[in-house]
Amino acid sequence: MNARCRIAAAAMVFAATVYPVSAQNKAADGFKAYDGLAVGRQMLAEDNPGDLWVERGQRLFNDKRGPKNTSLERCDLGQGPGVVKGVFATLPRYFADTNKVQDLESRLLTCMVELQGFKREDIVRDRFGTLDKDSELEALVSYVGAASNGLRMNVRLNHAQEREMYKAGEYAFYRRSGPLDFACVTCHGESGKRIRLQELPNMTKPEEMREVIATGWPAYRGTHSTVRTMQHRLYDCFWQMRLADLGFASDLSVAITTYLNYSANGGEIKLPGVRR
Amino acid sequence: MIYAKSLLLLSATVAVVAGCATFPDAESTAQRAEQMVTEAHTLGAPALLRRTTQDESQRACSSPGGAKLTQEHSATIVKTARDSIKYPASGKLTGDWKTGAQLVADGRGQRIINGQVEKLSANGALCINCHLMDAKEVNAGNVGPALTGYGTQHGDSEAVARYTYERIYNAWAFMPCSNMPRLGASGFLTPEQIAHIVAYLIDPQSPVNK
Numbered sequence: 001m002n003a004r005c006r007i008a009a010a011a012m013v014f015a016a017t018v019y020p021v022s023a024q025n026k027a028a029d030g031f032k033a034y035d036g037l038a039v040g041r042q043m044l045a046e047d048n049p050g051d052l053w054v055e056r057g058q059r060l061f062n063d064k065r066g067p068k069n070t071s072l073e074r075c076d077l078g079q080g081p082g083v084v085k086g087v088f089a090t091l092p093r094y095f096a097d098t099n100k101v102q103d104l105e106s107r108l109l110t111c112m113v114e115l116q117g118f119k120r121e122d123i124v125r126d127r128f129g130t131l132d133k134d135s136e137l138e139a140l141v142s143y144v145g146a147a148s149n150g151l152r153m154n155v156r157l158n159h160a161q162e163r164e165m166y167k168a169g170e171y172a173f174y175r176r177s178g179p180l181d182f183a184c185v186t187c188h189g190e191s192g193k194r195i196r197l198q199e200l201p202n203m204t205k206p207e208e209m210r211e212v213i214a215t216g217w218p219a220y221r222g223t224h225s226t227v228r229t230m231q232h233r234l235y236d237c238f239w240q241m242r243l244a245d246l247g248f249a250s251d252l253s254v255a256i257t258t259y260l261n262y263s264a265n266g267g268e269i270k271l272p273g274v275r276r
Numbered sequence: 277m278i279y280a281k282s283l284l285l286l287s288a289t290v291a292v293v294a295g296c297a298t299f300p301d302a303e304s305t306a307q308r309a310e311q312m313v314t315e316a317h318t319l320g321a322p323a324l325l326r327r328t329t330q331d332e333s334q335r336a337c338s339s340p341g342g343a344k345l346t347q348e349h350s351a352t353i354v355k356t357a358r359d360s361i362k363y364p365a366s367g368k369l370t371g372d373w374k375t376g377a378q379l380v381a382d383g384r385g386q387r388i389i390n391g392q393v394e395k396l397s398a399n400g401a402l403c404i405n406c407h408l409m410d411a412k413e414v415n416a417g418n419v420g421p422a423l424t425g426y427g428t429q430h431g432d433s434e435a436v437a438r439y440t441y442e443r444i445y446n447a448w449a450f451m452p453c454s455n456m457p458r459l460g461a462s463g464f465l466t467p468e469q470i471a472h473i474v475a476y477l478i479d480p481q482s483p484v485n486k
Contacts, residue, residue, distance in 0.1 A: 157297060163298070163299050164300050164308060167299050167309075168309035168312055171306060171309040172309055172313065175309070175313070176330065176337050177328045177330050178327045178328065179457075180386075180459075180462070181337075181457045181458055181462070185342060192418075195405050195419060196404070197417075204342075242385075243317065244319060244327060244328070244388050245317065245319045247315070247317060250315060252309075252312040252315070
């Protein structure tokens, strides 16, 4: 980035910091933010089972593991080797070593393969926990996510590839296909809508997106008895859309997350979330 | 004076931001995103992977940001949708409302997991995922308008049966790019299934009209 761009970027950061204040005023003006999960959240507010995943994730992060018997303390999630604080707030972002924009899951995958020597296909196979087998990735994502609690979402689009991903994500959000003609916007384009009794956040509204992203995924899902990540949430929506399985850490999944997370900028992070 | 200076600074900043943080144009975005869509799904038979391939109407209904349709596109979508409509071989557009009642509450069909489509003898019709139909049903969505009292309101004439049948067969013949899926045209529902659902909506005995 040249000097002039850096000044401009600083100005944009400033703009992002003042943004939420006015948005909060708007909420006070009578806008009812997405709050469909209030009941579940209230029930579990005192005792979020997701905290167990955070603890397990912390151990998995710090223990020497894998064929190379190393911890993840050299894993650079965007804030420097081993740093977890603030990571969730700024992902997805561009990483020079992989020359890719990566979200939290795909970046952890890179570290586990490159630093610890795990096999990529093994981690992908076990990416979603089952009743018989917990997922290490779900625990690691919980730990890293919670390490940003209290900070605000602050996804930057400084790199050309980040802007490319953002635009591709927006394109995908509106792209209709499949036997039911669904796009994301079909179910997430208006406030106050429900599929059966499941409330659908309006993802074209930053007020609602801050709730979805900053206090959402990783989330302890009561119906699954485990923590699920954003990759799983998207996978689930693709299933509902009658499309083939969304590839784990695929560029498409990262593009959509870039689009969604950027629109949640300013939202105060409180993870893991609690969901139905 | 100070004020003028800061204004100048502000506009300079805006210009710099615009110059640096340029987004790719619509055409390269579409190209890149389409490539991502193709690469995103790898598990399953070719026919399943091809589900993401859009037809002309879907493409016209996918403007990023939800931009409005042109008159021309709109007319083409409606015509394509009209031409798609097929009727039951029996010619009967109203079937059995009790069979319809089961169909509207069934949300299954065509979902894919680990590259396999769920195995069912027939798809459900998904209606109450989006519409309240029987006023006593608590588990109904509201993505579409409530259809309670549909038959009481419209009657059960041949013309109403026909309109309702066509509307379910291909919603885009009436409202291009509607959020309602083209359930008959895509083959998700059979003409006979749709006739049962028509009966469920218009029959005076149906819970919809109680």
